Amino acid sequence: MRAKYALAMVLAVSFVVSPCLAQNRIKLPPKPAATSAPAADEVITPQSGPIPDSVIKAIEAQFANEPKSIQDSISIMKNVLDMCKQAQKKYPDADNISKIQVPMLQAASWIAGYTRDPAANEEMLSIARQILASKSPVAQKFSADVILTIASFQPLDGPAISNEEIEKNIRNFIARYEKTDVAPNAYMVGVRL
Structure with missing residues (x-):
């Protein structure tokens, strides 16, 4: 039964997150440069300012x-998840942190869906809660809310x-987005659920 809901979450992210990526007009390069996440034990010194475009593009290129x-x-x-976590640690107060949240959620949902690992599922839910509690745009909060509702x-x-x-x-999920730009999407997801 739980596998059914994990699959439903992956499908929800496919239906919801992919259009959000398209709405943001993310252009991915055809052949990415070889990029890897920093080592897990690497010490990260927090920095002020926004996450550099080069970091965001390296994540998107994955x-x-x-x-x-x-x-x-x-x-x-x-690798995407690790890169996003590193960027979050390095730029904790970045005003553009929302630009890495969708790829982070998408990566976490893929991992949870493919591995069926309860720890991966909990990490996906944790990321979704973090996005919902943040100052992210409503479209990104919507994606996270779909996962948490399911x-x-x-x-x-x-x-x-x-x-x-x-x-x-x-019904509560649909009502939360009733007066937003994603109201039609909320209704459509609600009907599918």
């Missing part, structure tokens, strides 16, 4: 890599909620 297997896909997404249907640490509660959660 999505242009062509995986040859599911393991390659997971490896690429883990996750509310069957918490990993408890039984599934009733159909009435699911319906209530979906």
Whole structure:
């Protein structure tokens, strides 16, 4: 049952995050330069100012890599996730931090969907909560909210909620975006759920 909801989360991200990437008109280079995330044990000194465009482009370029297997896909997404985490640590107060949040959420959802690992799923939910609590644009908060709404249907640490509660959660989700630019998307996702 939980695998069904993990798959639903991955599908939701595919339907929601991909259009958000398109709305932001992210142009990915056809052949990315070989880029890797900094070592996990590397000491990072926080800096002020925005995340440099070169860092954002290096993260975006990872999505242009062509995986040859599911393991390659997971490896690429883990690299994206690591790069985003490093950027967050290095530029904690950046006014453009939202530019790495969508790729971060997308990578985390791919990892959770492919590995079916509860820790990866919890990391995806944690990133979604972080985005929802941030000053990110409504389109990015919407993507995170989709994931959290779906996750509310069957918490990993408890039984599934009733159909009435699911319906209530979906209606509340739609209502949260009623007067925003993503209202049609919220309605469409609500109908699909």
